Amino acid sequence: MMDPLLLIGAITVGGVLIGGGVHFIPVGGAPAAIATATGVGTGTAMLAAGGGMTGLITAAALTGQPLWLILAGGAVGSSIMLGITMLVGNLVYVWGVGCVPASAKIEFDPITKYEQSKFVTPGTEGHGIPTVCFVSGIIGGALGGIGGGLIYWALYQGLSTLPGYQASISAVSGVSIGAATVAAIFAVGIFFVNAVIASYNIGGTIEGFHDPKFKRLPRGALACIVASFATGLIAILLLNGGVF
Amino acid sequence: MDPYITGLGIVALMGAAATIAGAAEDLESDTGSMSNPNSQVQLAPQMGNLHRIFNKAISGEPVQMGTLAGIAGSVAFVLIGSVHLPVIMSIAAGGFIAALFHTAFATTSYLGRITGQSQFHQPVFLDVITSHLGPIAGHGFIVTFSIVGLSYLMTLPVTGFNHPFPLPLLAVLWGITIGAIGSSTGDVHYGGEREYQTYPFGGGIPVRIHGDITTMAELGARNSLDVVHFCAKYGGPVTGFCFGTIVFFSFWTTVVFGAAGGIVASLVIILAIIIINNRIEVFARDRYGPYLE
Numbered sequence: 001m002m003d004p005l006l007l008i009g010a011i012t013v014g015g016v017l018i019g020g021g022v023h024f025i026p027v028g029g030a031p032a033a034i035a036t037a038t039g040v041g042t043g044t045a046m047l048a049a050g051g052g053m054t055g056l057i058t059a060a061a062l063t064g065q066p067l068w069l070i071l072a073g074g075a076v077g078s079s080i081m082l083g084i085t086m087l088v089g090n091l092v093y094v095w096g097v098g099c100v101p102a103s104a105k106i107e108f109d110p111i112t113k114y115e116q117s118k119f120v121t122p123g124t125e126g127h128g129i130p131t132v133c134f135v136s137g138i139i140g141g142a143l144g145g146i147g148g149g150l151i152y153w154a155l156y157q158g159l160s161t162l163p164g165y166q167a168s169i170s171a172v173s174g175v176s177i178g179a180a181t182v183a184a185i186f187a188v189g190i191f192f193v194n195a196v197i198a199s200y201n202i203g204g205t206i207e208g209f210h211d212p213k214f215k216r217l218p219r220g221a222l223a224c225i226v227a228s229f230a231t232g233l234i235a236i237l238l239l240n241g242g243v244f
Numbered sequence: 245m246d247p248y249i250t251g252l253g254i255v256a257l258m259g260a261a262a263t264i265a266g267a268a269e270d271l272e273s274d275t276g277s278m279s280n281p282n283s284q285v286q287l288a289p290q291m292g293n294l295h296r297i298f299n300k301a302i303s304g305e306p307v308q309m310g311t312l313a314g315i316a317g318s319v320a321f322v323l324i325g326s327v328h329l330p331v332i333m334s335i336a337a338g339g340f341i342a343a344l345f346h347t348a349f350a351t352t353s354y355l356g357r358i359t360g361q362s363q364f365h366q367p368v369f370l371d372v373i374t375s376h377l378g379p380i381a382g383h384g385f386i387v388t389f390s391i392v393g394l395s396y397l398m399t400l401p402v403t404g405f406n407h408p409f410p411l412p413l414l415a416v417l418w419g420i421t422i423g424a425i426g427s428s429t430g431d432v433h434y435g436g437e438r439e440y441q442t443y444p445f446g447g448g449i450p451v452r453i454h455g456d457i458t459t460m461a462e463l464g465a466r467n468s469l470d471v472v473h474f475c476a477k478y479g480g481p482v483t484g485f486c487f488g489t490i491v492f493f494s495f496w497t498t499v500v501f502g503a504a505g506g507i508v509a510s511l512v513i514i515l516a517i518i519i520i521n522n523r524i525e526v527f528a529r530d531r532y533g534p535y536l537e
């Protein structure tokens with residue numbers, strides 16, 4: 001039987017990592033989808049969820065391995081998804097729309113020192129994904145993947161020892177299919193909760209760690225701690241079959 | 245057979261299925277005007293631009309695709325496990341049931357969205373529904389078939405695969421992922437270029453022209469089939485490339501380098517795509533130049 005405090009702790013830390021990670025991911029929402037704002041042209045929670053799901057799949061593929069491998073698997077899976085998506089997004093911005101990746105919120109890219117304002121189409125807030133946003137997105141993806149992997153690992157460890165879930169242990173891999181499934185569904189739920197909280201905190205769009213909105217991170221992290229703690233308590237119910 | 249070779253074959257098949265799924269997903273969202281660019285289709289009648297473009301963006305693309313792939317995956321799972329139908333037939337049947345749901349969803353959302361704009365004199369075109377439903381359901385079927393197919397491949401009892409998640413859950417997770425990817429990549433081609441084709445190529449869309457979308461086609465009024473005809477030449481294929489590459493790299497690294505080696509290989513890939521992205525940025529800056537001197 002897993003220590004309930006360890007489970008709550010893992011879910012809380014995982015939730016904060018997810019919520020914090022979302023603040024790093026450059027999303028511009030609908031304006032970015034028509035090249036009016038910098039970042040990836042979709043919603044915050046949706047892009048973070050897409051990256052998180054890939055991280056969860058790659059982390060779960062390592063079920064039964066040491067914790068660090070599961071967390072690393074989640075981090076790289078999520079980062080690869082976000083990295084390739086941002087890269088192909090830029091392919092469309094550069095060759096499909098014909099604009100230069102540039103941000104109107106900063107004068108110079110903090111990483112490459114490239115000047116930004118001259119390359120921004122007049123009347124827009126920038127377009128595409130410049131290097132600083134790209135690197136920020138990779139960091140955000142890694143944090144989200146680690147958070148999702150941690151929650152999945154904790155729930156799987158807790159559930160797989162229960163007699164009901166041991167009945168579904170696969171003869172080939174030795175993994176409890178039932179425990180993995182319930183842990184994944186719960187992890188997806190917690191992922192969406194924290195991604196949406198972070199999305200509210202940044203008002204739907206953010207360019208990454210250089211964006212002035214990034215200063216709201218402590219407030220968002222606090223909200224994620226509270227929400228994840230509450231979902232951690234519900235996870236205890238899950239382990240105990242509905243009773244505390 | 246050597247499990248290593250089998251594993252590589254499965255990864256290649258998964259990548260191919262994902263590429264097809266990605267391309268079809270983006271084209272489905274263009275046919276139905278599904279994602280973020282639809283904000284402009286929604287805005288157009290208020291700006292006096294009446295149109296014949298389809299409109300079904302009542303949910304996020306990832307949520308829609310997660311639901312459709314989940315339906316297809318669940319039906320296929322039952323048909324394989326309980327009815328013992330052949331796998332391909334089961335997946336096709338799952339995709340068919342999802343397509344039925346998809347057409348009902350598309351019809352009601354089009355009617356609901358467009359009639360909501362009657363105060364701006366936007367008419368409902370019944371021929372738009374009848375002409376668009378087929379391509380929407382068809383593209384959706386290709387997506388769900390490919391997603392459930394690659395999810396099934398992941399659950400095969402082969403070293404490096406044998407994923408602990410059951411088929412329906414994997415289908416939902418990949419469905420959410422492909423929706424996020426299609427919404428982030430190919431849809432920009434629709435929103436940033438095809439919707440504003442009357443304006444000169446080579447720049448973002450200024451706020452002052454928002455809602456002034458192109459409503460006339462090469463011949464007559466433009467509909468979403470004209471949109472997809474254009475986006476199939478660039479937005480769709482690059483979306484397929486994106487999803488195919490993600491699925492391929494997610495598993496190729498562990499199949500070839502093992503669990504720990506795969507993490508290192510993935511880090512190298514991440515570093516490489518940061519550099520490639522920077523090269524693309526530099527290319528665009530050098531080739532296109534600044535707007536203001």
